[in-house]
Amino acid sequence: MTVKVLIKRVVPRDKAKEMIPLFRQMRQLATQQPGYISGETLKSMDRLDVFMVISSWRSAEDWEKWLLSKTRQEVQAKIDALLGGKTEYEIFQYSITD
Numbered sequence: 001m002t003v004k005v006l007i008k009r010v011v012p013r014d015k016a017k018e019m020i021p022l023f024r025q026m027r028q029l030a031t032q033q034p035g036y037i038s039g040e041t042l043k044s045m046d047r048l049d050v051f052m053v054i055s056s057w058r059s060a061e062d063w064e065k066w067l068l069s070k071t072r073q074e075v076q077a078k079i080d081a082l083l084g085g086k087t088e089y090e091i092f093q094y095s096i097t098d
Contacts (some may be wrong), residue, residue: 001052001093003060008088015082022082023051026062027073027080028053033069035062060091 011019023041030036039055057063066072067089081086 001059003057003063004091004092005057005063006090007055008083008090009051009053009079009083010049011049011051012081013049019051019079019082022048022075022079023053027070029071029075030066033066034067035059039080044053048069060093063091 007063009019027039027041030039035058037056038056039053042052042054044050044052055063057066
């Protein structure tokens with residue numbers, strides 16, 4: 001079942017220029033992963049330090065494989081070092097029933 005993954009990051013203003021290339025690298029690597037469908041990166045209009053990545057995956061399992069991959073973890077470690085905080089993840093599925 002297709003899932004959407006929401007990834008929220010609070011980026012200190014003085015780190016934003018360093019973060020953008022890492023966001024691009026992460027997206028480029030994700031596009032090569034089995035099950036990746038699409039993604040977009042949004043910046044909050046209310047809080048300029050908040051970025052939201054929304055990606056679509058064929059299944060939660062495909063997302064989990066990418067999440068736990070060594071390649072992704074290496075880039076995520078660089079992001080975490082710049083953030084000085086945690087990245088938040090939420091996984092949603094399409095559903096109109098209980």
